[in-house]
Amino acid sequence: MIVYLIKRLLSVAVTFFIVSLVIFLMMHAVPGGPFTEKDMPLSEAVKAQLNARLGLDQPLWVQYTNYMVGVLQGNWGVPYQSPGETVISLLQQAWIPSLILGGSGVIIGAALGILIGMAAALRRNSWIDYLASTLSVLGLTIPVFVISMLLILIFAVWLNWLPASGWGKPERWILPIAAYAAIPLATYARYTRSAMLDTLNRPFVTALRAKGLSERRIIFQHVLRNSAIPMVTVFLPMFMGTATGSIFVEAMFRIPGLGSYFVSSIENRDYPLEMALVLMFTIGICFAYLISDIAYAWLNPRIRLGDDAK
Amino acid sequence: MAVPALAQTVTVPGQSTTATYMDYMKTVYARAAGSDMIQIGLTAFDKDFNLTPIAAESWSQSADGLTWTFKIRPELNWSDGEPLTAEDFVFALQHAATTGYDFAWYWSFAGGIKNWDDVTAGKADVSTLGLKAVDDKTLEVTTTAPKPYLPSVVSLWYPVPKHQFDKFGEEWSTNVETIVSSGPWVVKEWVKSNNTVTLAKNPDYKGPWTPEIDEVVLDSSLGLPEVGVPAFLAGDVDMTSLNTGQVAMMRQRYADQIHTNPVFSTNYISFDLDKAPFDNVDVRKALYYAINRDELTSTVLKDIAIPAHSILPPGFPGYSENVAKQAVFNPEKAKELLAKAGYPDGKGFPDIEIWFREEGGYNGAILPPMAQYLQSQFKQILGITMNIKVMPGKDWMEGMLARKNNIYLAPYEYDYLDPSNFYGLFYNGGRHSYHIAAYDDLVKQADSAPTWDERVKLYEQAEQVMIDQGLIVPLTHPITMNVVSEKLGGDAMTPNKQGFYPNWSGYVYTHLTKN
Numbered sequence: 001m002i003v004y005l006i007k008r009l010l011s012v013a014v015t016f017f018i019v020s021l022v023i024f025l026m027m028h029a030v031p032g033g034p035f036t037e038k039d040m041p042l043s044e045a046v047k048a049q050l051n052a053r054l055g056l057d058q059p060l061w062v063q064y065t066n067y068m069v070g071v072l073q074g075n076w077g078v079p080y081q082s083p084g085e086t087v088i089s090l091l092q093q094a095w096i097p098s099l100i101l102g103g104s105g106v107i108i109g110a111a112l113g114i115l116i117g118m119a120a121a122l123r124r125n126s127w128i129d130y131l132a133s134t135l136s137v138l139g140l141t142i143p144v145f146v147i148s149m150l151l152i153l154i155f156a157v158w159l160n161w162l163p164a165s166g167w168g169k170p171e172r173w174i175l176p177i178a179a180y181a182a183i184p185l186a187t188y189a190r191y192t193r194s195a196m197l198d199t200l201n202r203p204f205v206t207a208l209r210a211k212g213l214s215e216r217r218i219i220f221q222h223v224l225r226n227s228a229i230p231m232v233t234v235f236l237p238m239f240m241g242t243a244t245g246s247i248f249v250e251a252m253f254r255i256p257g258l259g260s261y262f263v264s265s266i267e268n269r270d271y272p273l274e275m276a277l278v279l280m281f282t283i284g285i286c287f288a289y290l291i292s293d294i295a296y297a298w299l300n301p302r303i304r305l306g307d308d309a310k
Numbered sequence: 311m312a313v314p315a316l317a318q319t320v321t322v323p324g325q326s327t328t329a330t331y332m333d334y335m336k337t338v339y340a341r342a343a344g345s346d347m348i349q350i351g352l353t354a355f356d357k358d359f360n361l362t363p364i365a366a367e368s369w370s371q372s373a374d375g376l377t378w379t380f381k382i383r384p385e386l387n388w389s390d391g392e393p394l395t396a397e398d399f400v401f402a403l404q405h406a407a408t409t410g411y412d413f414a415w416y417w418s419f420a421g422g423i424k425n426w427d428d429v430t431a432g433k434a435d436v437s438t439l440g441l442k443a444v445d446d447k448t449l450e451v452t453t454t455a456p457k458p459y460l461p462s463v464v465s466l467w468y469p470v471p472k473h474q475f476d477k478f479g480e481e482w483s484t485n486v487e488t489i490v491s492s493g494p495w496v497v498k499e500w501v502k503s504n505n506t507v508t509l510a511k512n513p514d515y516k517g518p519w520t521p522e523i524d525e526v527v528l529d530s531s532l533g534l535p536e537v538g539v540p541a542f543l544a545g546d547v548d549m550t551s552l553n554t555g556q557v558a559m560m561r562q563r564y565a566d567q568i569h570t571n572p573v574f575s576t577n578y579i580s581f582d583l584d585k586a587p588f589d590n591v592d593v594r595k596a597l598y599y600a601i602n603r604d605e606l607t608s609t610v611l612k613d614i615a616i617p618a619h620s621i622l623p624p625g626f627p628g629y630s631e632n633v634a635k636q637a638v639f640n641p642e643k644a645k646e647l648l649a650k651a652g653y654p655d656g657k658g659f660p661d662i663e664i665w666f667r668e669e670g671g672y673n674g675a676i677l678p679p680m681a682q683y684l685q686s687q688f689k690q691i692l693g694i695t696m697n698i699k700v701m702p703g704k705d706w707m708e709g710m711l712a713r714k715n716n717i718y719l720a721p722y723e724y725d726y727l728d729p730s731n732f733y734g735l736f737y738n739g740g741r742h743s744y745h746i747a748a749y750d751d752l753v754k755q756a757d758s759a760p761t762w763d764e765r766v767k768l769y770e771q772a773e774q775v776m777i778d779q780g781l782i783v784p785l786t787h788p789i790t791m792n793v794v795s796e797k798l799g800g801d802a803m804t805p806n807k808q809g810f811y812p813n814w815s816g817y818v819y820t821h822l823t824k825n
Contacts, residue, residue, distance in 0.1 A: 032704035035411055045431040046414055081328040081340070082502050084484020094503045149540070156544045164544035165537065167504075254531035254541070256503035267702055268328060268340075 008293075012286040019282045020071075020275070024064050027274055034080045034269045054080070067275065077272030081264065087276045091258070097167055098245030098257035104173075105180020106242045110235060112181070113188025120189065121196035122219070132189050139186025148179045148252035165254040176253040180242055187234060195227035202226075225299060232295045236288035244281060317524040318824040320798065322549045322814060323538050324528035327670075329502040333483035334468045335402045338413040342500065343528040344507040345483075347816055348491035349468035350517055352380055352399070352449075353461050357802070357812035357821075359627075359727055361461055364518055365394070365469070365492070366449075375456030375760065380449040380464070385516040388471055388490045396443035398469035398492075404436045405470050409480065413466075419734045420463045420726060422453040422757075456758040458765065459728040466726060468492075494521050494820055505530035519820040522800060526819050533670060539793075548795040548824070549814070553675050554612050560793050569803075569811035571790045573672060574623050575723035576732065577615075577680065579664070579783035583744050585716040587660060592651035594780030598637065600644035600691045601684065607786055610683045615676050615786035620773060621732045623787040625808055628729030630770045636777055637784055641691045648692050656693025663697040666719035667706035672788045673721050680786060681719055713743060719785075729769045730757050736781060749775040799823045 035042055035050050042050075051057045055066065070077060076087040113136075120132035155175060156164035163172050199205065200223060208218050245259030258277070265273040296303045324343035332342040334349065352366040363369075366380040386394040406413060407429045418426045424440025440452030453460065471490050474482040482488045489497050494517070495509035506529045511521045529547070532538045538550030539560070552560055552568075561568055579597060581588035588594055603617030616624070619634035645655070653659040664684070666677050681698045688694040696717075701709065710718050722741075724731050733753045735741045749772050756768030776782060792814075794803065800823035805811050812818050 032708045042412060043414055043427075043430050046411065049409070049432070050411055081330055082484075083330055084481055085502070090502070097503075149536075152540045152544075157540060160544070164540045164546055165531075166541075166546065251531070251534065252537060254504065254529070254537060256501060256506075256531070264327060267704070269704065 008290050012283065012290070015286055016279065016282060017068075020068065020279055021064070023275060023278045024067070025060070027269075027271055028060055028063075030266075030269070032269055034271070067272075071275075071279070076276045079265075079273040080270045081268050081273065087272050090261075090273070091276065091280070094245075094256065094258045094261060096257075097255045098250070098259060099243050101173060101176045101249075101255060101257070102180050102243040102245055103239065105177045106184045106235075106239045108177060109181030109184030110188045110231075110238075113185040114192045114231070116185070117189040117192025118196060118219075118224075120193045121200065124197070129193075132193060136186040136189040139182045139189075142182075143248075144179055144182060144246060145248040145252055147182050148176070148249055151175045151178055152252065165252065167255050172253075176249055176255060179249050179253070180246070184238060184242070187238070188231065191230050191234060192227065195230050196223060199223045199226045228299050229296060232292055232299065236292050237285060240281070240284045240288045244284070318522075319525040319527060320523050320549075320819075320822060320824055321527040321529060321532075321547045323532035323547070323551065324505060324507065324530035325533055326505045326507075326528075326530045327533075329500070329505050331480070331483040332489055332497065332500070332507075333470060334466070335406045335410055335413075335470050336480070336483060337411050338416075338466075340412070342483075342507065343505060343530055344495065344497065344509050344526075346466075346468065347495045347509060347526075347819060348489070348493050348497060349470075350386065350394075350493040351816075352382075352464040352467050354465050354519070354816060355462075355727055356817055357806045359806075361465070361727075362518070364465075365399075366464070369461055371458075371460075375458070375758070376453055378451045378453075378460055379444070380451070382447040382449060383517060384447055386492060387514060387516070388473075388492055389496050389512055389514060390474075390490045391514075392471070392473055392490075393446065394469060394492050395446045396449040397446070398472055399449050399467060400441045400443045401472040401475070402468060402470040403441055404439060405475070407439060408436050415740075416463075416466070416725060419737070419740070420457075420728075420731060421451075421460070422455055422457045424452045424454050455754075456760065458758070458760060458762075459726075459730060462726050462728045493517070493816075494519060495526065498525065519817070521820045522823050523819075542793060542795075548798055549792055551672070552791045552793060554614055557612065557614070557791060564793050567794050567796055569792045569794050569805075570809075571792065571813050572623070572625060572808070572810045573723060573788045573790055573813070574626050574727075575673075575721060575788050576618050576621055576623060577673070577676065577719065577721045577785045577788070578618065578621065579684075579785065580710075580718045580720045580742050581781070582713050582716040583781075585713075587651070587653070587662075588716050590651045591780050592647040593653070594783075596644045596647040596651065596692060597688070598644075598777075598780055598783045599640040599647065600687055601783065601785065602639040602687065603637070603785065604639070606680065606683050610679050611676060611786065613789075614672065614791065615680075615788045618784035618787045620784055621735075621776070621782065622729060622773075625810075626724070626729070626732075627727060628766050628769050630766070630773070633770055633773045633777070644691055648694075653693075656695075659692075659694050661695045661697065662717055663699050663715065664717050664719050665699045665701055665706055665709060665715050667701055667703045667721075669703070669721065672790045676786060676788055677719060677721065684719075684785075710741075711743065729766070733769055733772055736776065744781075746775065746779065746781065749779075749781075795824075797825045799825065 035047055079087050079090050082090055116132045120129040152164050155162045162174055166172050245257040247259040247263055250257045250259035262277055326343040328340045329342050330337055330340045332345045334341055334345040350365040354362050354364045356362050365382055367383045369380045371378055382396055388394055414430045417423055425434050425438045428434035429436050429439055442450040444450050469492050474490055478488045486497050486500050494512055494515045496512045498510040499508040509526045511524050532541055532547055535551050535553040539556050541547045542550045581594055607615050607617050619637035622629045666681055685696050688696050709715055737753050738750050739745055752768050752772035756765045759765045800821050802812055802818040802821040
């Protein structure tokens with residue numbers, strides 16, 4: 001297990017460097033730079049002076065090396081679009097709303113989705129099953145900005161129960177969390193239903209029933225655990241994706257989160273911020289899969305990791 | 311016991327998408343919201359576009375027309391108590407010339423400040439600029455040629471607090487603690503992650519245009535009408551712009567609260583004059599006559615723009631009916647010209663691709679449907695196949711400067727209220743990398759001619775050159791529609807002489823009340 005972990009961590013490091021190099025090169029291959037102006041061209045002298053100030057006048061490999069040396073020392077640079085702070089301090093502020101709203105959205109959505117999926121599987125072809133299927137198809141097909149818009153119209157404009165948008169007081173969190181929860185809810189309802197049905201039809205369930213175990217114990221102790229593998233596979237990557245913020249949900253609800261930076265850093269050619277976002281996301285996804293793999297082994301002791309698998 | 315009056319806060323959408331520097335003289339296009347409200351310009355325009363002395367109480371021009379002397383109001387101070395001096399204005403432009411990052415062209419072309427180009431190119435020392443603080447309250451500006459409209463140009467000349475810059479460097483304007491203001495507002499809060507700035511009334515401000523409300527929140531997360539309108543309906547915001555789809559519904563519900571604002575802006579087609587098929591003047595002119603501008607604005611654009619018949623929008627100083635009446639829809643003439651160029655009914659005409667840039671704001675609703683309308687008109691009338699390419703702003707500008715394509719859809723919004731602003735776009739390779747000697751000569755003469763009438767006549771002749779050579783095809787002038795809370799009042803909430811409401815800028819915020 002230890003050897004396995006070390007190997008996996010090494011592969012995370014390799015992935016990190018490959019991604020950093022590819023993104024760095026792609027980023028600089030895109031035409032324009034942080035100071036190519038939209039309205040009027042800058043004079044060459046001004047551009048040269050600005051580029052020199054940011055070190056953009058050096059050869060690419062020098063820029064890359066300097067950047068990576070900085071990153072390894074914990075210095076992620078200064079974002080061009082917010083020069084009064086560092087990339088880290090900017091991300092620290094922006095991460096919180098995304099994590100709170102996106103994270104709660106995924107957890108709540110997944111929990112509800114599992115419950116709905118279970119109910120649908122246990123009461124197959126009943127109204128609850130049809131409702132679950134309708135909900136999950138709607139959740140997966142209606143774009144999240146339309147869901148956001150509907151939530152605002154219904155709960156803020158018509159019923160006047162909740163604020164339309166903004167950040168701060170917890171009552172402002174409810175609608176965006178609901179919007180974030182839509183996709184996880186739909187996904188989990190579908191996965192849970194099909195995984196449970198699959199498990200329920202397996203012979204060991206019949207055997208357990210024949211042994212006289214209560215239906216509750218069969219469902220919660222055996223069926224659910226055996227159905228959990230696909231759910232674990234989806235959870236962490238989905239959590240990473242949502243907890244880093246959605247540009248649509250954040251724009252609709254005016255949340256000062258991470259989502260918009262994924263776009264604005266590219267649009268503004270804000271190289272330090274763009275690199276930081278991509279690299280942090282890469283690390284996050286690598287660890288999400290690593291943790292998922294460990295969770296498989298815990299859920300199903302027949303799965304062996306690393307050399308033990310031989 | 312006296313009850314303290316409730317602080318009057320007005321919340322409006324901000325238009326800033328980056329939180330760089332709160333210093334107009336450092337960056338104009340990427341400035342933080344409020345940069346132009348916390349500092350005091352030398353002059354400003356009121357809602358009827360009258361030039362009004364603000365930081366300058368008076369000015370005079372030397373006999374040769376090259377030197378201007380501005381007298382700064384003696385009572386003005388920075389919000390930290392330091393006196394506002396002529397030196398702060400000189401420093402502001404020195405700073406813009408050496409480390410400013412996007413408005414150098416303005417001070418070169420519009421300002422014509424002596425030695426500006428040499429200093430920005432690094433060929434001359436910044437001390438050689440035509441700027442001088444004669445004493446604490448007297449500012450002298452020398453231009454390379456007479457600039458009769460300089461008092462309008464300096465409406466965008468805001469001081470920079472040299473004493474703060476000396477202490478904190480460039481970063482003085484990135485941080486609420488180190489920002490000091492000379493204008494009617496001080497920064498109370500700046501949330502960078504959504505570019506939201508809260509400004510409070512500056513209690514020590516002694517200049518003209520004193521605010522009546524206590525606070526303004528410029529919330530850039532409300533910039534999109536899709537977000538602003540629901541927030542308005544829920545009572546979270548005092549004003550929002552409207553997109554085309556929202557106009558009808560909001561007109562029904564808030565008939566008296568819909569304000570139409572002019573935008574001194576022109577959308578036009580520009581060509582690469584050296585690239586086929588647009589190296590032929592008849593081809594360019596065929597396009598000029600092939601557009602039914604009235605149909606475009608009244609049907610496709612649902613009145614969020616008015617037809618453009620010249621580069622200057624109606625109401626803009628120097629606007630000429632003689633010029634405007636030539637841009638008519640004449641499909642027969644358009645076909646004739648195209649046939650004359652060797653493409654009867656568009657036969658043999660290569661497929662072209664028009665490039666335009668993605669935009670937010672008012673042009674976001676105008677450019678895409680307009681491009682599609684042009685596409686169908688050119689097909690129908692001229693038999694030309696035109697494809698459309700939408701590009702991010704930077705890529706579009708880069709493409710146009712590097713001349714990567716032959717036809718562009720270009721928007722331009724004015725920077726100062728003088729015809730030289732619009733004509734400057736095409737002057738000597740300005741924005742479109744071409745040099746038309748006849749045009750350049752006329753614009754140069756017009757810029758320095760001593761009387762307004764002479765100037766207008768020369769600009770008119772310059773635009774005639776543009777028309778004769780088919781340099782551009784004027785298309786539309788945007789207008790914006792806002793819905794405004796019924797709680798707002800004051801002079802800013804009544805229309806001007808032309809029936810338009812003033813644009814949301816320094817004037818409005820200082821002439822606004824809230825119940």
